[in-house]
Amino acid sequence: MGRNTRKRRTPLAAKVVAGAAALAVGGGGLVWANFHASAHEEGPAHHRTRSAAAQVATIDCPDVGQQLSGVPDRARGEVDGELATMDSQITEAYQRLATTRRAQAGDPQFVQNTILGPLKDRRKAIIDRIQLEIDRAGGRADDNLDQLAGCQGRPAEQPQNGDGQNGDGQNGDGQDGGQNQDDNGNGAAGPVADDFIDINDVEPNSRDSENGLAANGDGGSTGTFTTDCGVNENNLFNSDNLIAAPGVDNGAHHVHDYVGNQDNDAFSSDEDLANADTSCRNQGDRSTYYWPVLRLQDGTEEFDANELGGGAEGNVGRILKPAQAELKFVGNQQGDVVAMPKFLRIITGDAKSFTNGDANANSSWSCTGFEDRQVTDKYPLCPEGSQVVRTSNFQSCWDGQNIDSANHRDHMAFVQEDGGCPNGFQAIPQLQVRLVYDIPTPTVENGQVRNPYAVDSFPEQLHKPITDHNDFINVMDEDLMNEVVDCINSGEDCQ
Structure with a gap:
């Protein structure tokens, strides 16, 4: 199948995400570490599944775009671009989440300290720019938007057995590209x-x-x-x-x-x-x-x-x-x-x-x-x-x-x-x-x-x-x- 091949520029935000994605690509596909099985979990599958239930499966961020109203027309393009950069930041953080399961298993504060905390800081900087762009265009930015900077980790709704797969994309038989027969080829990213x-x-x-x-x-x-x-x-x-x-x-x-x-x-x-x-x-x-x-x-x-x-x-x-x-x-x-x-x-x-x-x-x-x-x-x-x-x-x-x-x-x-x-x-x-x-x-x-x-x-x-x-x-x-x-x-x- 083809795609629209019209030549387009690549914004900085896209380059940032591309860099993050490149770290995760190998063997012709994305190395999605299994969301639900820790590298250090042992014993029967049901024990692995139960302990994995509390592990963070995805990142939940307030949708800043949904809260915007009254943006002057001449600020719309800049604001939409900033919101798209924010989406790219979430994607990058999610990819970081999905490829650091071993580190997360060894440090209960890893997700907060190395993923969610820095993400909040980057989102805060974008929110500040959005507020400035609205004000410069003659609008009145909501002073409470800063409250939307922080994101949370959401645990898995339905854990899936890892079948021996661990957080660095390897199992007992050697590297498998972060995939196994039960993850549909996407590292258990869904659906389940x-x-x-x-x-x-x-x-x-x-x-x-x-x-x-x-x-x-x-x-x-x-x-x-x-x-x-x-x-x-x-x-x-x-x-x-x-x-x-x-x-x-x-x-x-x-x-x-x-x-x-x-x-x-x-x-x-x-x-x-x-x-x-x-x-x-x-x-x-x-x-x-x-x-x-x-x-x-x-x-x-x-x-x-x-x-x-x-x-x-x-x-x-x-x-x-x-x-x-x-x-x-x-x-x-x-x-x-x-x-x-x-x-x-x-x-x-x-x-x-x-x-x-x-x-x-x-x-x-x-x-x-x-x-x-x-x-x-x-x-x-x-x-x-x-x-x-x-x-x-x-x-x-x-x-x-x-x-x-x-x-x-x-x-x-x-x-x-x-x-x-x-x-x-x-x-x-x-x-x-x-x-x-x-x-x-x-x-x-x-x-x-x-x-x-x-x-x-x-x-x-x-x-x-x-x-x-x-x-x-x-x-x-x-x-x-x-x-x-x-x-x-x-x-x-x-x-």
């Missing part, structure tokens, strides 16, 4: 058995309309508009995030699938997007639709096996493109919708939900034939003949003024319980993305999962299903957007 659930064990109709997961359009405006943009037949992949980290190479730290606009990377301007080719059948739709790839952790070395965003950051295995990618816009229960402004940016879900909590989580997993059963925090195990389904229903209330906001959320809102928009917001067409995948059902036995699939994630998010998310930039021309609105408001089904 507890991240999966048999779809038959999910209660039907157990999900409500929280965060827009129930379809709009049952009342006021009942039409639909479907746009066909394919399934990434052009193999357009990269680990950028044009919305959250514009101008930053590898700003996502995980790989995205792209359909629609074909000029998608961190350095694409609005003009680039407007003039780009599109994979959409209707050439008036140059919108960009993107989401983190799914991978089957079956030992396959992908094109990015040694690259940042890919194997060098724990995203390993065969990339799975959807068999179907359904992109549909629907209406609002309470009334008509208005046109989206061009270049409106929307992120739904939260790539950091594992550490941030589920306030912005908006993932929905299911299986074909069982879509009355939806789950947010588990990957479904589908029966034979059934396919995995990912669904994202976007925020559909717009503040009427801004195409983006400092935290990339405040300019948008979900509908309220009655289906209407909050005061000051107006209804726009709601984007619903349904992705269907042909995936061999993983085997879960004795607390171990073999050949699992997982969503690409920031390294410290451990490939948890709750971190699934979806991104959209509206680049429809005016005529097409008016057609979308007319179809929805008149109750027609168009495409």
Whole structure:
């Protein structure tokens, strides 16, 4: 498979992470020390597992970006760049955590003194710069942001047996690259058995309309508009995030699938997007639709096996493109919708939900034939003949003024319980993305999962299903957007 090869600059932050990753790369893959087995643990496996439960598995840092509001427009670029550097710092610290298990076993203060303490100092320096940039641009920075500098270590939710693997990437048989048959090739970075659930064990109709997961359009405006943009037949992949980290190479730290606009990377301007080719059948739709790839952790070395965003950051295995990618816009229960402004940016879900909590989580997993059963925090195990389904229903209330906001959320809102928009917001067409995948059902036995699939994630998010998310930039021309609105408001089904 290929990737977007547009020449890009490499920011200093990316070079720092690259250096950290280079220390961890060996034998064609990342040397991820096992999170859950100490080099000095002896005795039966269950004793190893029990003592390992308290060991730090990942790093939990407050999300500074989510707390920002009122950032002046002329400070946005600098602030987004600083936030991306902060993400790179977390990645570097996480890699340090994952490759120092022997030292951690010998010193209970090692993580705090050599990883979390220095990380806090570096984050504090960035927060100070963010505050200065906001103030210089005429804004008023929150004086309490300093309280978000400190991070914590989070223990493993579900320890996995190390099977003799120790913290320096070796076992009793010699060096094994930090991997064994039970870690799916990523050093037990996830997913684990507890991240999966048999779809038959999910209660039907157990999900409500929280965060827009129930379809709009049952009342006021009942039409639909479907746009066909394919399934990434052009193999357009990269680990950028044009919305959250514009101008930053590898700003996502995980790989995205792209359909629609074909000029998608961190350095694409609005003009680039407007003039780009599109994979959409209707050439008036140059919108960009993107989401983190799914991978089957079956030992396959992908094109990015040694690259940042890919194997060098724990995203390993065969990339799975959807068999179907359904992109549909629907209406609002309470009334008509208005046109989206061009270049409106929307992120739904939260790539950091594992550490941030589920306030912005908006993932929905299911299986074909069982879509009355939806789950947010588990990957479904589908029966034979059934396919995995990912669904994202976007925020559909717009503040009427801004195409983006400092935290990339405040300019948008979900509908309220009655289906209407909050005061000051107006209804726009709601984007619903349904992705269907042909995936061999993983085997879960004795607390171990073999050949699992997982969503690409920031390294410290451990490939948890709750971190699934979806991104959209509206680049429809005016005529097409008016057609979308007319179809929805008149109750027609168009495409």
